Structure formats: structure tokens, C-alpha cells
Amino acid sequence: MARINSPAELEAFRKEILSRRDPTKPCITLCSGTACHATGSKEVAIAIEEELKKQALADKVDFRKTGCHGFCEKGPIVVIDPEETCYLQVTPDDVPELITAALKEHTVVERLIYTDPNTGEKTAHEPEIPFYKHQKRMVFGANRRIAPQSLEDYLANDGAKALVKALVEMTPEEIIAEVKDAGLRGRGGAGFPAGVKWEFARKSKGEPKYVVVNCDEGDPGAYMDRSLMEGNPYGVLEGLIIGAYAIGAHEGYFYVRQEYPLALENLSVAIERAEARGLLGKNILGSGFDFTVKVHRGAGAFVCGEETALLRSLEGKAGEPRPRPPYPAVKGLWDKPTNINNVETWANVPLIINKGAEAFASIGTEGSKGTKIFSLVGKINNTGLVEVPMGITLREVIFDIGGGIPKGKKFKAVQTGGPSGGCIPEKLLDLKVGFDELTKAGSMMGSGGMIIMDEETCMVDVARYFVDFLTDESCGKCVPCREGLRQMHKILTRITEGKGKKEDIATLESLAETAVEASLCALGSTAANPFLSTFRYFKEEYTAHIDDKRCPALSCKELISYYINPANCTGCGLCLKNCPDGAIDGGKKKIHIIDQDKCTNCGTCFDVCPPKFNSVIKISGEAVPPPIAEEQRVIVRKKKGK
């Protein structure tokens, strides 16, 4: 592989790549990220390769395995270019028909394209599918067009143009000014202006300086950084090199979460190839700027997403945070000036350099510019990653893009900002999405997880869940976090078990206040948010648990009972057969009864009772009706011919 020594050589190489490519040649694109693999995209890939061989199409068609397309609910996804025909939930068995139709007969396989669940309307053209139509995919869009490890694909899609512009036409100060003017704020959680942070690091005394990519994405339900790292590693790398040049750093680190092996693999290959081509290393593109990067694997500690903890972990130590100031920009890795940003922030940098600060800042709200990638998960129809302009309302994200709540259930809340974020209720659905807007509502942007909750989600249990998570992940260094969270967890657990006391709320509030005021790092100081925000908006659920020993969402195991409604039971016997505790009494043509003394509330009967009968129900806060008399249990009417 020849080294590229100048911007002119790079452009020549780009031209040469493009000259070999025919934009009208059909290309099959298959999503192949971690989540795609879980839905079977590896098997689909094998089937496509075999079928192309079988139909003698291998040299007439390109086949590209790309990163995540975002529409995870409907994966694996196959898109046929240049028509952009989108096929969803493709299985290996569908492949022969799909290839014949798309590439030989030039027709569309109707059963595999998007069908609107409400209207039944079918859409084959990818950009017109509602899930994609309302998005603005400036950062995430490249994922769909490139094979993650291919530098040629990256260059063919305008890759490295920002790098050339930065190195040749701009001074470091100009780059920093551009990023500042663009109003880019950190996508990892705190939302600190990236340009300001860069300036601090640049002006700090001390050599060498370091730049770090934080890919220790630990918030449950958030996986946009993984998908960017897996699907477009060159994009993140390009942002990092530009940042390093602006700050004056010659060494960089990627800190990749241990649970992300595919991200690690694609990134490592990208680094290797960028080095071989001279986009990394000594005298990059003849500019005189030297820069090398190393990859560090995390070892499984949520707190390492916090910057000071991450830096300690990079040094080979336990990832315990330390108080700031001094900030990493002054005293970071090995006590040297260090700039650390998360994956999505770095990935925005080439965009700003290419399009200019003004174009970037034209999107968004007063305080939040550009787009943000959210992962829309939980009780939502279209689970997946969505990139939307800042300032879009929660309602548009959840209903227009996300397709609303499954099974016709009622929306209750959206949880944003990860474990330290908060829950936003239905009445605030028209809230504009932005850093300051979400903070004002008692939640936060965080890394961009949006967990949708419906009427069956208990908000006290959600608070307990997050406090449990944070108790487990607390590094243990400071008392308000280590001990305070443990006490909060105990109290919240007690409440969900129906053992809550009147004074519990006051104790929770006091513990929360202490954690906010006195914790060492952001993990502790925001740890009370799950309780504070659920209490702020769903106080009545707390009082129902404490005063009435009732769980309004019918979710807390200790507060509910299962009961078979005699009017609906058909004696099908499914609950009896599946009950693991022998708590159900029944028989042929007999109304079934649950023995409340034997029942362990596992919920199996509720799961297996066919929805058309809907005879097993949950009861909370009131007594279970006594079992009906033996003589009334005989079911007289029964279906014929069974």
C-alpha cells in the first residue's frame, strides 16, 4: 500500500477510486453491526454471497456489509442501491427471491418492504419510510454507505476532505474558533462546549499533550457510540486528528468499552490502514504534523465513562474519579494537558470543518446546535438509533419516528440521560430536545438514551432500578455516593415491596440532597435524579405504594396478585400446564383457580393465557375474590369439533 504524501496525492487517489466505481452498478447493502448480528445478519450475508455466485451475479453486483442503519426493530436490513429499495427483517430463506426480483426481474418483493402498522400502506423507497423520513442523518448517514474497514469507501464518500482543509488551509486557532462558533457541545453527557475545552487544552502549559476518544459508553439503552465506532471508524479518527492538530497533541488514545469487540476490531483495522496510507504517523499528508494513536480496552466499570476515572484507567490503575479542578485540560493523562471528548462529538468535527460553523449552527436551538443521535428503546414500536436536529419535540421523536407505543398501550414517560437522568411525563411531550431544555425539565441529555415507558411501567421501580445500578457502579471512594445510594436503594426497595413508611420520602429527599451537594464526581452528584424526577412527576405512584400498598402499574411483584377471572376462563389448561409451582387447580371443562398460598407471583400464567381469553388478571391494592364454589366450576358451553 503506497503512502500518500500530499493533499494532491490524496485527491488523485480519491479520483482513481471513483473512476473504478460505477454509480449505476447495483449494490446490495446489508447492516452488519453488533445488534444486526444478534438478529441474524451474518447468516443473511452468507446466503447473499452464495446466491450471487449461484445466479452468476457476483461480478455484476457489489455487496457491501455496512455498520448499523439504525432501524434495529426491523433488522437485518437489506437495501438495494441505486434505487434505495429497503427490505426489512430479511432471513436467509428470503435471499434467493429477493435477489432474483431486485436484480433480474427489477421488481419489488412486497412482503419484505415496510408496511405501516396503522394504514397498511407499503413503502419500498428507504428515504420515504417514516422512521427515516423525519430524521436528519448528518453524522450517522455515512454508516449506510461504507464498509467500516474500507478506507476506499470512506474516501469515495468525501472522507478526509475536512482533514486536508484543516491541515492545509487552517491554523489551529482557526479550527478552534470554527468549532466554538459552530456551538458544538459535548455529546457524552455534560454538554460542555467542545471548542472552549479545546482552547483550554491548547493554552495549557506542559508537553506532551494528549487527545482521547471516550468510547466507554456505559449508559444502559444507549448504543450510538458503538454504532458510530463500528460503522464509521475513519470518521471518528478524522475528527480526532483534526482536534489533535488544533490542540497541539501528537498522541491520542481510544478508550473502547470491553463489551464492544466489533468496534475494537473495525477501529484497529482502520488505524492500521490509515497508518499505512500516511493519514496517521509522521508528517501527515506532508503537513509536518505528526500524530499516532493507541487503543485501550476498558475492563468493565461504568464509572470509567467519567473523564478523570477514564484517564486513571488509561494509566493502568483502578478507575476512581478525582475532584476537579484541576481539569484534564490542565492536568490529565500522566498529569499532562489532555482533551477528552466522546465518540459522537469527535464524529461531528469533520462535518463542521467541511460545511463551516455557520451551516452547522443554523440547525438546532439557541443553546444546542447540530443534530443528536438518540437510541429509542423500551416500550416503543420502532426501536433503533435516530439522528434528529436539536429542537425537535419529544413527541415527534417518539410518535412520528418511533411509531408510538406497542400493543395500543398508553405512553407514560420517557427516561433520558442514562442512569443519572430523569423521567419526563406525558404533559411535557412537546418539550424541545436540547441540553438546557432537558435539564430544565429535571432530566438531562446524557449520551442520548431515550427509554420509553408505558402504563405498565412502575415509576417507583424505575427509580429503584437506576439507584440499584448506580449503587453497584459507585466506585466507593466518597461517602455520599457509596453509603447514600445504598440507603436510598434500601428504602426504594422497601417501598416497592409494600413496606414503605410515611417518613421514607423525607429521608430519600435528604439523602438525595447530600448526594447532589457532596459527591466527588458526576456519578454521585446526579445519582439522585432518577428519584427526584420520578417523585416530581409521579408523586401519586409513591403515595399509592406507601399508603395504599398498591402498585398502579401492576408491576411490583410483592404488591400484586394473579387471579383467574371465572367469566373468561375456558379451561384450556395452559396456565395449569405451565405453572412452575403447582399453584393452579383445574382440569378438563373446569374453571381454573389459583391457590394464592402456593402462588409465587412468577407471572407465567399471565404470560401463557391466550390474549383472546384474557382471563388471568393482576390485582393490586385490594383483596383477591374468594375462589368460586366447586359446583360452579364446570364449564357447560364448549366449542364443538375440538
Next chain:
Amino acid sequence: MDTARIDQIIDKHDGEASALIQVLLEIQSENHWLPKAVLARVSEKLRVPLSQIQHIATFYKAFSLVPKGRHQVHICMGTACHVRGATRVLEKVQDLTGIKPGETDLELKFSLETVNCLGCCALGPVMEIDGKTHGKITPAETPDVIESYE
């Protein structure tokens, strides 16, 4: 794990003390746990006190100081899986295997772990066994899956 292999891994990282976590990760992935003798060798070779290595090995979740079972069962307890009923799947697996998260059964058949998020939220609740994903799993389906492993 023999000493020569440990030394090889350490040498790959130029024997630098700051590479301690990376060295332990490689040993963990090859050997599936970190026996005391291995840690002693790492301590000697990297010149890091054994107490500090113990600190690292217990601080980070990726490391195990006890042997692991033949099958690694990971139950995702991410928020998306939680609101979709992951707790009940976990309870079922605990019943079936007789072990709690972080434990391995006496026959060394299963090791059970909970994980914060596997990032396959469309498939929640998710159980992963030996890298294979079992998505949208219900407590009622769990016994068949667990019993299919020898």
C-alpha cells in the same frame, strides 16, 4: 496457563506497568479466569505490587478470580430490557440453575452474570449464552433454552 505464555503477553506490551489492565484482559480472555499464580507472575514481571493487581482485578468486572463454567449465561439488565421484564427472566434462570449472578455451579456447567446493556434493545429482554443471543425471551420459554445446553 504456563509462565512462558504470560511472559509473551507481557512482552507484547513492552513490559510497561501502565499496560497492566490490557495484560490482565488478554490473560482473562485466554484462560477465562485469573489464578493466583498467574497474578504473582504478572506482579513479578511488571513490577507492580500484588496488592495493586488485586485492586484492579476486583475493581473491574471483566476479571474473574474463580474458574468459570462451561457456559456463560449473560442476562441483560439494561433499562430497555428491565421495562420489558428482564427481572423475571433472571429469576427464572436463577431457579433453573440454582446460582445467582456472579456465581458458577458446582459442576462448572453454568456461570451466570448480569450485564448492564448488550445494546440489542430491539430484542429485549435478551439472554446471551456463549455469545449466542436469545432475544425477546419470556420466563416461560427460558427452561427450554437453558436445558438445551449440555
